[in-house]
Amino acid sequence: MIKFILGRLAYLIPTFIGITIVAFGFVRILPGDPVLLMAGERGMTPEHYQDMMQRLGFDRPIWAQYLEYLWKLLHGDFGNSIVTKQPVLSDFLALFPATLELAICAIVIAMLVGVPVGVLAALKRGSWFDQVTMTVALIGYSMPIFWWGLLLIILFSGVLGWTPVSGRISLLYYFPAPTGFMLIDSLLSGQKGAFSSAASHLVLPSIVLATIPLAVIARQTRSAMLEVLGEDYVRTARAKGLSPGRVVGVHALRNAMIPVITTIGLQVGVLMAGAILTESIFSWPGIGKWMVDSISRRDYPVVQSGLLLIAGIVMIVNLVVDLLYGLINPRIRHR
Amino acid sequence: MKLRTALLAASAAMAMLAGGVQAKTLVYCSEGSPEGFDPAPYTAGTTFDASARTIYSRLVEFAPGSTSIQPGLADSWTISPDGLEYTFKLHPGVKFQTTDYFTPTRTMNADDVIFSFDRQGNAKNPFNQYVPGVSYEYFTSMGLDKTIKSIEKGDDRTVKFTLSAPNAPFLADLGMDFASIVSKEYADKLMADGKAADFNNQPIGTGPFTFVAYQKDAVIRYKANPDYFGAKPKIDDLVFAITTDAAVRAQKLRAGECQVMPYPAPADIESLKSDPNLTVMEQAGLNVAYLAYNTLQKPFDDVRVRKALNMAIDKKAIIDAVFQGTGVVAKNPIPPTMWSYNDAVPEDTYDPEAAKKILADAGVKDLHMKIWAMPVQRPYMPNARRTAELMQADLAKVGVTAEIVSYEWGEYLKKSTAMDRDGAVILGWTGDNGDPDNFMNVLLSCQSAGEGGSNRAHWCNKDFSDLLSKAAETSDVAERTKLYEQAQVIFHDQAPWLAIDHSTVFMPMSKKVSGYVMNPLGTHAFDKVDIAE
Secondary structure, three states: OHHHHHHHHHHHHHHHHHHHHHHHHHHHHOOOOHHHHHHHHHOOOHHHHHHHHHHHOOOOOHHHHHHHHHHHHHOOOOOEOOOOOOEHHHHHHHHHHHHHHHHHHHHHHHHHHHHHHHHHHHHOOOOHHHHHHHHHHHHHHOOOHHHHHHHHHHHHHHHOOOOOOOOOOOOOOOOOOOOOOHHHHHHHHOOOOHHHHHHHHHHHHHHHHHHHHHHHHHHHHHHHHHHHHOOHHHHHHHHOOOOHHHHHHHHHHHHHHHHHHHHHHHHHHHHHHHHHHHHHHOOOOOHHHHHHHHHHOOOHHHHHHHHHHHHHHHHHHHHHHHHHHHHHOHHHHHO | OHHHHHHHHHHHHHHHHHOOOOOOEEEEOOOOOOOOOOOOOOOOHHHHHHOOOOOOOOOEEEOOOOOOEEEOOEEEEEEOOOOOEEEEEEOOOOOOOOOOOOOOOOOOOHHHHHHHHHHHHOOOOOOOOOOOOOOOHHHHHOOHHHHEEEEEEOOOOEEEEEEOOOOOOHHHHOOOHHHOOOOHHHHHHHHHHOOHHHHHOOOOOOOOEEEEEEEOOOEEEEEEOOOOOOOOOOOOEEEEEOOOOHHHHHHHHHOOOOOEOOOOOHHHHHHHHOOOOEEEEEEEOOEEEEEEOOOOOOOOOOHHHHHHHHHHOOHHHHHHHHOOOOEEEOOOOOOOOOOOOOOOOOOOOOOHHHHHHHHHHOOOOOOEEEEEOOOOOEOOEOOHHHHHHHHHHHHHOOOOEEEEEOOOHHHHHHHOOOOOOOOEEEEEEEOOOOOOHHHHHHHHOHHHOOOOOOOOOOOOOHHHHHHHHHHHHOOOHHHHHHHHHHHHHHHHHHOOEEEEEEEEEEEEEEOOEEOOOOOOOOOOOOOOOEEOO
8 A cells, every 4th residue: 555655656746847847837828928917008118127027037048937936946935926925825825725615615515416416317217317417417517607606696696685695704704714714713703693604605606616526426426326237246236135225335336436536536626727717706715716816917926836736736636536546446556 | 913913803893892882884895906005016006995095195185086186194385486396294293003013103204205205216225125026116107216306304294305307297196096105113113023025914004094904815904093184084994895706796786795896897887777775976087098000100100091090980889889888989188077178179070981082182092901909808998809890890981901900918018019010009098197297298298109108109299299398397287288288289180099988987886875986096985985874
């Protein structure tokens, strides 16, 4: 097992270097630069432009900038935003709990709904339940998130008035946030109604963010289940006279979960991408919105280090999934 | 540190509640996050709303709802006859805000005023680079680095600015956000503590509201400043709920989650107006959108061609289709709300037949040209691509083939200043200080023509530029008005642009809100606002 983990960790090093190059290069390939955007309509003389580029260190050869960036990274320095002048890492740490809280809620919803729906659809293959849920899942998978989010706001917040429109908690509540997780902080605050306010603010964004992963998980569970249900060992289990619940729950589901867990792991990337749109719609102060703002301002240090941090998290989650995979499926870790 | 701020503020809020006082809170759905809380390094209105207009005040202020100058931290001022010396008498006993991170030991004085400008203009000021790489864009772009020769202290309440040349817009510049007065005592303390960067996160000013806390990208909290030297704010707490999407802002306003919102989407305005709980204030924006020809290139160097093209484009149709009626047709380079606007200048007539004839007379046949359409929405232009398409169709009717081009915004801004630029460029301007100089000199003078300059027509008319220089050198408003009126006549005769429109600015708010005054300069201030329970 240790060899397996070390092998997986070794993979991370080239991936990590690759990401630094991509993250560094990506934002510089984009046309335009931060100084031009700062100047706006008023323009800037070529001399002043040069002076600004020099102040920000963007006048040096690109490889020199990259090497300096890498050197600082190895010393734990992720750089400072050229707009807010704040350290990128501290901004990231301040904003990340909001994204994490939203992503966890979304993935929990996606799993709690997606797995049972997929199993039921597989067991009742060809029934109306199967057909309706799989059609809905296909629609969910193709849903334009921005439109979907606005639609839910207009319906549930505007017309019905059931949920708040946006934000993380009602502005009437004001308390220190030691963990950054609003659900936990609101409980710790001891203020009456704070927790339910935080929870109600989470409902719509979680549903929006969960939509695509839910559809993927439901469809993946169904097809994995169908495959397993046709296997010899399931037939044998049935022939032994085991109860249908035991056959499905113990023999079929456990094996069917192997590809599903991989899928869930892969959804972390999808969640991060979805978070960008979801956070923008719901004014959710997380890293998605932060990245969008920084890209549009060409805030190079924030974009390159932000991408790196996000990619790092996706990598760690995938590593954990790989390890879990090994736990569930012994064939993997012994190979 | 942030946690401590939050804890203290929270306990203060609790104490207030425990005291049984019902605090009046106004929630403003702001359109974006501030870049920082020190107004000097930034140029964005969003940042100024959150810093300069709440926390700080200036020597002079723009009167509410107008661009005229009134006393601020300076009670009075005198200008020497040669227009070179401005001497300000400061208001006595103005206190900087007291917060959990700073307690001032003295009142605001001449040292603070000198420091506020010196740190921006003097690279040797120890606070000039209080965070590495910081630059003072507005100070430079308004030309104050060249205009201000020296600033001297008379006594604690007297400051004298000496200019290098007479400059009438100077007074208006001092009312701008970047010219906010900051505390030298606070800056020195932070410097001594090695925490200079906090100057941008934990602001201290003399304005109507005291900073309480900022939760990044989410909420900014302020409380009324009990020591404010002006009329005390009527609300106790001011909250900015950062909501970037315009449609979501409108939903929040309807749901009562906030009471005031800026920048509604044009498509939402009608439905907001029809909501019985809301009022929608509106005001002509202090802006202009234009199509600038490159007057250095053939055949656009010929005034007849430019005038013919101006006649070929139906501006009214653009206002109807693109602005959905939320704008007015422009004829001058300055908006009608600005002093010295010359209403006697005739409108450009839409006359394709006459245009065709003039083009033929000028010997122009089968003209191919490019129209540059900017890729972003701006306050003066909601959809440049659509505008360009309408222009393209109009030009086709007079035998001119137009090709529409666009670039990424930063590139667009840069490439459009090139002297060999191929094509006419759609762009615009929003006023900084309400002075006509800030439109005409910035956008059309010889001084701003050339690579990197903001005169995108590269139009250099000596008579026009001379009038502007003369107007800038005299401080008599009546005299200046006359000069600017003449300049607008030359602009009309020479047609370096097609002046397109001046857009209208809308401000939807709850009917519970009273006392809100729209500011023509586009900033948002809440010191006069009250809210009904």
